[in-house]
Amino acid sequence: MATIADLWGELLRLGWMSRLEEALGAAACGDVAGVDEAGRGGLAGPVVVAAVIPEPTRRVAGVDDSKKLDARARERLAVEIRLGARAWATAAIPAAEIDATDVLAATRHGAREALARLGRRPAVVVTDALPLPGLEIACLPVVKGDAWCYAVACASILAKVERDRLLTDLDRDFPHYGFARHKGYGAPEHLRALARFGPSPVHRLTFARVVPRREAA
Secondary structure (H helix, E strand, O other): OOOHHHHHHHHHHHHHHHHHHHHHHHHHOOOEEEEEEEOOOOOEOOEEEEEEEOOOOOOOOOOOOHHHOOHHHHHHHHHHHHHHOOEEEEEEEOHHHHHHOOHHHHHHHHHHHHHHOOOOOOOEEEEOOOOOOOOOOEEEEOOOHHHHOHHHHHHHHHHHHHHHHHHHHHHHHOOOOOHHHHOOOOOHHHHHHHHHHOOOOOEOOOOOOOOOOOOOO
């Protein structure tokens, strides 16, 4: 059971994480959206990008960089984030598009798609170190934004939860690879399956660990 000290500590932590977006929102006189992605380092499946405009008067206790949370906590927090946000959206960019361009270009495309789907135009966008050239909204890329900015942390959770759901669905279609367990990343189990069965239609064929490059003769 949480103590009063725990509750005060969490209140102070959330307040610290919200300082950047509060300052930006006041300066721009408008909403601040956080943007983050999941899956850039995966060998299979999409990159998923989320955009979130939190309600400034309603902070969700426990929100943090998604990498610091276990799956159960992320699932619980994702529900609360969606319910309490002014707007939120996700976009999934499939492996075929990643192969046709590159993973950074695909992530930028996903960020723009997620922002377009918000249904509410923010005044400022904060990303996790992802510049978005040509965006018609002021954009601030922040290194470790998912640890420094509450809105970006919210986006990191929604992106991770949505991508995990998609990879679990893909596991039913391609059961040989274990997507539900490793979520398409380069786990030893995944690499063994690739060596045995070769890549599936949802693998990223331009990634060297999926299709190893042959040395020139």
